[in-house]
Amino acid sequence: MTGHASSRISADVRHVESLLEARGLLDPGEIDARIDEFAAGGTPANGARIVAHAWADAGFTERLLADANEAIREVGLSMAGGIQEQRLKVVANSESEHHVVVCTLCSCYPVALLGPSPTWYKSEAYRSRVVRDPRGVLREFGLELPETTAISVWDASAESRYLVLPRRPAGTAGLAEAELAALVTRKGLIGTASV
Amino acid sequence: MPDRYAPGDRVRTRTTDVDGHTRLPRYARGAVGVIVEPAGRHPLADERARGRACEPRTVYHVRFAASELFGSGEHSVVVELWEDYLEEAS
Numbered sequence: 001m002t003g004h005a006s007s008r009i010s011a012d013v014r015h016v017e018s019l020l021e022a023r024g025l026l027d028p029g030e031i032d033a034r035i036d037e038f039a040a041g042g043t044p045a046n047g048a049r050i051v052a053h054a055w056a057d058a059g060f061t062e063r064l065l066a067d068a069n070e071a072i073r074e075v076g077l078s079m080a081g082g083i084q085e086q087r088l089k090v091v092a093n094s095e096s097e098h099h100v101v102v103c104t105l106c107s108c109y110p111v112a113l114l115g116p117s118p119t120w121y122k123s124e125a126y127r128s129r130v131v132r133d134p135r136g137v138l139r140e141f142g143l144e145l146p147e148t149t150a151i152s153v154w155d156a157s158a159e160s161r162y163l164v165l166p167r168r169p170a171g172t173a174g175l176a177e178a179e180l181a182a183l184v185t186r187k188g189l190i191g192t193a194s195v
Numbered sequence: 196m197p198d199r200y201a202p203g204d205r206v207r208t209r210t211t212d213v214d215g216h217t218r219l220p221r222y223a224r225g226a227v228g229v230i231v232e233p234a235g236r237h238p239l240a241d242e243r244a245r246g247r248a249c250e251p252r253t254v255y256h257v258r259f260a261a262s263e264l265f266g267s268g269e270h271s272v273v274v275e276l277w278e279d280y281l282e283e284a285s
Contacts (some may be wrong), residue, residue: 087235089256104220131222132261134270151270156219158254158275159237 029105034035038082042115046077047163048184050090055168064090068155068163072113074191079105088113089156092165093191100138100191102130103156105153118186141192164191169188198253199278205232205259207284208276216244219224219280223272226263227284231256231273239277 020122029182045072053075054061064071068088069079079086088110091099104111104127130137134151138144145151154162164190172180187193210225219238234254242249247273257276261268 041242083263104222107220130269131272132265152258153270153272154256155220155223155272155274157220157223157235158240158277160234160256160275 039111039115040134041081042110042112044114044186045181045188046113047110047189048181049075049177050077050163050183051165051189052181054165054176055172055180061092061165064165065092073174075111077159079110079112086110086112087160088163089154089160090165091152093167093194095167096148096150097152098138098145098154098191099154100130100134101154101156101162101164104128104131105155105157108156108161110163113161113163114186114189118190120192131140136193141187143193166193166195169195187190196252197234199254200230200233200255200283202230202232202238202282205284206230206255208257209280209282215241217241219276220266220274221285223259223274223276223283226259226264228257228259228274231258234275237277241279255281257281267284 016060017031021028027105037067042179050064050072060071060074063074068090069085072078072088079088093099102121105124107117107127111117126137131153134153138151148167158161166184168180169183172183183195185193187194188195205227206229207221207227208223208225212221212224213219232255234256236251236253238249238251254275254277256273258271258273261270261272264272
């Protein structure tokens with residue numbers, strides 16, 4: 001795969017950025033600073049913390065599924081880090097339904113909460129194939145779902161951002177929240193892994 | 196302005212191929228789906244991309260059967276669509 005930094009689009013972006021700087025519309029390095037600001041504090045550990053708290057507290061799960069933006073404030077997180085607060089939609093996996101998130105039009109992702117998205121999430125292959133054949137794509141990720149589990153693909157085609165609430169693994173009844181959080185992966189939060 | 200659609204309503208997406216930016220993905224055009232729930236109110240992305248002022252209007256999660264979108268498949272795809280892209284389906 002061609003490196004992002006050497007791609008045609010990157011060269012175009014650098015060119016536009018330098019023109020904006022030359023005309024005094026942007027300070028040198030301002031865009032990088034704004035991107036850093038936006039992504040500051042964003043890490044999959046935030047998502048893992050939300051999931052672990054949901055596993056430990058059924059009332060929180062209910063509030064999270066009803067209004068994620070309000071509920072995540074209870075664990076000290078927020079979707080209001082950007083220019084405006086982004087709506088967060090949390091979808092919960094169950095024995096009968098598995099959820100997986102994609103942005104077919106570009107690469108929308110809860111960056112302010114989870115940090116930058118993985119490269120594969122932005123790839124044309126993932127974006128075009130997961131809506132057509134999610135079961136096949138998940139199998140390639142090593143996730144083999146029972147035929148009886150229905151799959152819902154959520155396309156982040158507008159303004160909401162999404163988070164998958166994975167099923168709590170068996171045999172974790174005695175674990176503390178921090179230990180539960182350590183089980184949750186970024187793929188689990190997108191829906192391309194079971195946890 | 197109240198939401199035009201409620202959860203459970205059947206809607207059909209627009210078929211027109213607009214000239215320029217839109218957030219109605221090509222694979223979801225001219226398809227019948229079911230409203231899951233409203234997803235907030237936002238200015239229409241198509242208008243914003245053209246630099247036009249635009250009042251916020253309701254966006255919905257709309258669930259489509261894969262067979263409706265692609266002619267085959269057992270899964271469903273939930274697409275987030277502005278009210279402007281939708282019309283009532285019988």
